[in-house]
Amino acid sequence: MNMDPLIMLEAVGTIAVLSYVWKENAAYRFFEFTAIGLVAAHSIVQTWNNYLKPTVRDRMIGDGEWYLLIPAAIGLLYYTRVMDKKFSWLARYPISISIGYSIGYSLAYSPRPFLKEFRNNFASFGHVNDYIFLLVWLLVVFYFIFTLMKKTKKTLRVTGAITRCLIMIYMGVLFGTSILGKFSRLLGRYQFLLRDWLRLI
Amino acid sequence: MLRREVPAVLTTVMAIFVFLSAMLFPLEEMKILARTDSLLQFMGNMALFLGGINLFRLHSRNIKKKREYWPFSLWLLAVFVFFTVLGIVKGNNDPLYKGLYDALIVPVNASMHSISAFFLCSAAFKAFRIKNLDSIVLMISAVWVMLASVPIGEIISPNVGIVKDWLLAVPGSAVARAMANGLFLAGFAATLRIFLGLERRHLGQ
Amino acid sequence: MDLMLLAAEAEAAVPKWGIFVDVEGAISGLLTTLILTGLTYYWITAARAGRNIPSIRRLPGLDAITEAVGRxxxxxxxxxxxxxxxxxxxxxxxxxxxxxxxxxxxxAQYDTRFINLTGSHLVLAVNEAVIQQAYLEAGRPDAFNQDDCRYFPSNQWPWSSHCAGIIMRERPAALLWVGSWSGEASILPEAGSQIEAIQIAAVTTTGQLPFFIASCDYVLMSGEVYAASAYLSKEPVMTGTIVAEDCAKLLLMAIAVLGALVEIARPASQWMTNLLKF
Structure with missing residues (x-):
C-alpha cells in the first residue's frame, strides 16, 4: 500500500465519494462540504491574486489609470443586495450595465455563426444523403413552431410523431456514445485505487 | 425613477453602444470593445466576496440554529476561511495551498465524474421499463450505438457500425443543426424582449 | 513580401459599404438582426393595437410545473x-x-418551501430579487427565506456533489433543471429520480438532453426553453414575440429550400451561400 499522505487522502476521498452510489452518508458529506469550502475560497483567491491586486497595483497606482475607480464603485453596488433592504435597488445598476453589454454583443455577433451553420444546409447538393439531411432539418425546424394556425396544426399532427422519433434516435446516439466514455472514467478510478494506492495490480 | 427607469435605460443604452461599436468603426472595433470588456470585468470582479457572504450567512445560520448537519457547516466555514486566508497571504502557488487543494479536489472531481457510469446504467434500465415511446426509441438507438462501438457489433454484422455512422452523420447532424438554429432564433427573441424592455425581471419587475 | 502583406491588410481593412466591419457575414448578420427586430416590432405593435394574433400551442412541460408544485x-x-x-x-x-x-x-401561493441553487454569485443577486418579488406578488412577503437562495461556485464536480447531496438530504418533491448543463447531467436528474421527484428540465445543451430525457418526466428543448417566458406571461405582446420568431423560422425554411433548388439547378454556383456570407 502506498503510504504517501496525499495519495492516502485522495484514496479515502475517492471511496467516500463513490459511496454516494450506495447512499448519501457522512463520509461523502465530509468531502462534499470540504470541496465547496475549498472552491469557494479558491475562486476568491484567484480573482484577488490574479486580477484585482495586479489591476489596482499596476494599472491604477502604477499607470495612473484612476478612471478605474468608476467601474470599481459601480461594482461595489452589488453588495447593496446583502445590506439594508432600503438600498438593495442600487445593485440594479451594475446588473443593468452587464446585461446591456451582453445584449449588444449578442445582437451584433450571434447572427454570424448562426448564418455560417445555416448555409451549410445547401452548400453542396446532389447525393441522396443531402436530400435526407434537408428533409430532416425542415421537419425538426417545423416541429419547433409554436404558433397555432390551422395549417401548422394539421401538418404538425402528421409530421410531429415522425420528427419526435428522429429526435429520440439522435438522443439515443448521443447517450450510447457517452456511456462508454463514462465507463472508462470509472475504470480509471478503480485503477487508481488498485494500482496507485493498494499496489495490487 | 432612479430605481427602475434609469437602470432600464442603462441596459438599452449599453446594448446600443456595444452593438454600434461592433458593427461600425472597423479599425476601432477591437479597441473599444476590449476596453469596455476589461472595465466590465473589473466591475464584476469587485463583487468577488458576494458569493462568500452568501455561503457564510447560510452556514453560520445553520450553526447558530443548530440545524441538521450543522457540524458539516462548521467544517465548511473552517475550510473556507483557512484557504481564503492562506491563499491571499501566501498566494495560490504556495506548495501547501496547492498540495492540499489538489489532494482534496482531485478525488471529488474524478470520482463524481466516474459515478455517472452507475447512474447512466440505472437511467437506461428504467428507461427500458418505462411506458413512453420516447425513452424506448432513445434506448434502442443507444444500444445500437453501444453494440457498434464494441467488438461484438462487428461479429453480429459489419452493417451495425455503418448504420451507426450514417445515423450520426446524416439524420443526427440534421437534427442537431435544426435544434441549434431553433435555439438561436428563440434565444435572439429572448434577448430582444429584454432589449425592448418587455421583460424586466432583472430589475425586480 | 512584407509590403504585400501590408497591402493585403490595408485592402482587407476597407469597410463594407463604407462603414461596416469587413468580416464574413457582417452585412448578412446585420440584416438578420434587423429582420428579426422588425418582425418582433411588427407583431408587438399588432398586439398593442388589439389586432388578433395567433395563439401559442401548449407546452406540456410548463403546464407540469403547477402539477409538480401541487404535488x-x-x-x-x-x-x-x-x-x-x-x-x-x-x-x-x-x-x-x-x-x-x-x-x-x-x-408562495401554495405555501411550499422553494429552494434555488445557482453557481454564479452575480446571478444570485438577481435570483434573490426575482424570488422576493414573486413572494411579494403572491401576497406572502414574510414567507421569503433568504437561506433557500443558495450559491456555491460553479466548478463542475464540487457543485454537482453538493447539489446531489442536497437532493438526498432535502428530498424535494419537484425538481426543475434550467439552462445549459454539461457532464453532471448524467448524475443529477438520476439522483432526482431516485427520490421519486417530479422532474422538469428546460435544457439548451443538445448534447446533454438524452440524460434528462432518460430521467425526467418532462423535457423542454431547443426553442421551447426560451418560449417559456412569453408563454407563462400569457400577455399578447409577449406572444407577439413568439409569433415573430415563428415567422423567422418559416422564412428560414423557405431560404433553405430555395438555396437547395438553386444548387440543384446550377451545381456549385454557391449563389445563396455567398449571399449569406456577405
Whole structure:
C-alpha cells in the first residue's frame, strides 16, 4: 500500500465519494462540504491574486489609470443586495450595465455563426444523403413552431410523431456514445485505487 | 425613477453602444470593445466576496440554529476561511495551498465524474421499463450505438457500425443543426424582449 | 513580401459599404438582426393595437410545473430549481428568471418551501430579487427565506456533489433543471429520480438532453426553453414575440429550400451561400 499522505487522502476521498452510489452518508458529506469550502475560497483567491491586486497595483497606482475607480464603485453596488433592504435597488445598476453589454454583443455577433451553420444546409447538393439531411432539418425546424394556425396544426399532427422519433434516435446516439466514455472514467478510478494506492495490480 | 427607469435605460443604452461599436468603426472595433470588456470585468470582479457572504450567512445560520448537519457547516466555514486566508497571504502557488487543494479536489472531481457510469446504467434500465415511446426509441438507438462501438457489433454484422455512422452523420447532424438554429432564433427573441424592455425581471419587475 | 502583406491588410481593412466591419457575414448578420427586430416590432405593435394574433400551442412541460408544485405541497416537501453555469449576461439566464419567477410564485401561493441553487454569485443577486418579488406578488412577503437562495461556485464536480447531496438530504418533491448543463447531467436528474421527484428540465445543451430525457418526466428543448417566458406571461405582446420568431423560422425554411433548388439547378454556383456570407 502506498503510504504517501496525499495519495492516502485522495484514496479515502475517492471511496467516500463513490459511496454516494450506495447512499448519501457522512463520509461523502465530509468531502462534499470540504470541496465547496475549498472552491469557494479558491475562486476568491484567484480573482484577488490574479486580477484585482495586479489591476489596482499596476494599472491604477502604477499607470495612473484612476478612471478605474468608476467601474470599481459601480461594482461595489452589488453588495447593496446583502445590506439594508432600503438600498438593495442600487445593485440594479451594475446588473443593468452587464446585461446591456451582453445584449449588444449578442445582437451584433450571434447572427454570424448562426448564418455560417445555416448555409451549410445547401452548400453542396446532389447525393441522396443531402436530400435526407434537408428533409430532416425542415421537419425538426417545423416541429419547433409554436404558433397555432390551422395549417401548422394539421401538418404538425402528421409530421410531429415522425420528427419526435428522429429526435429520440439522435438522443439515443448521443447517450450510447457517452456511456462508454463514462465507463472508462470509472475504470480509471478503480485503477487508481488498485494500482496507485493498494499496489495490487 | 432612479430605481427602475434609469437602470432600464442603462441596459438599452449599453446594448446600443456595444452593438454600434461592433458593427461600425472597423479599425476601432477591437479597441473599444476590449476596453469596455476589461472595465466590465473589473466591475464584476469587485463583487468577488458576494458569493462568500452568501455561503457564510447560510452556514453560520445553520450553526447558530443548530440545524441538521450543522457540524458539516462548521467544517465548511473552517475550510473556507483557512484557504481564503492562506491563499491571499501566501498566494495560490504556495506548495501547501496547492498540495492540499489538489489532494482534496482531485478525488471529488474524478470520482463524481466516474459515478455517472452507475447512474447512466440505472437511467437506461428504467428507461427500458418505462411506458413512453420516447425513452424506448432513445434506448434502442443507444444500444445500437453501444453494440457498434464494441467488438461484438462487428461479429453480429459489419452493417451495425455503418448504420451507426450514417445515423450520426446524416439524420443526427440534421437534427442537431435544426435544434441549434431553433435555439438561436428563440434565444435572439429572448434577448430582444429584454432589449425592448418587455421583460424586466432583472430589475425586480 | 512584407509590403504585400501590408497591402493585403490595408485592402482587407476597407469597410463594407463604407462603414461596416469587413468580416464574413457582417452585412448578412446585420440584416438578420434587423429582420428579426422588425418582425418582433411588427407583431408587438399588432398586439398593442388589439389586432388578433395567433395563439401559442401548449407546452406540456410548463403546464407540469403547477402539477409538480401541487404535488410537493401535498407531500410537504420542497420545490427546487437549479442552474449551475450560466452567467449574468447569458441568454439562458434570461429564460431562467422566467421559470424562477413562475415556480416561486406558485410555491408562495401554495405555501411550499422553494429552494434555488445557482453557481454564479452575480446571478444570485438577481435570483434573490426575482424570488422576493414573486413572494411579494403572491401576497406572502414574510414567507421569503433568504437561506433557500443558495450559491456555491460553479466548478463542475464540487457543485454537482453538493447539489446531489442536497437532493438526498432535502428530498424535494419537484425538481426543475434550467439552462445549459454539461457532464453532471448524467448524475443529477438520476439522483432526482431516485427520490421519486417530479422532474422538469428546460435544457439548451443538445448534447446533454438524452440524460434528462432518460430521467425526467418532462423535457423542454431547443426553442421551447426560451418560449417559456412569453408563454407563462400569457400577455399578447409577449406572444407577439413568439409569433415573430415563428415567422423567422418559416422564412428560414423557405431560404433553405430555395438555396437547395438553386444548387440543384446550377451545381456549385454557391449563389445563396455567398449571399449569406456577405
Amino acid at each position: 410537493a405541497t401535498e407531500m410537504g416537501r420542497p420545490v427546487m430549481l437549479a442552474n449551475r453555469r450560466d452567467g449574468l449576461g447569458d441568454v439562458e439566464t434570461f429564460a431562467l428568471w422566467g421559470y424562477l419567477s413562475h415556480a416561486a410564485t406558485l410555491a
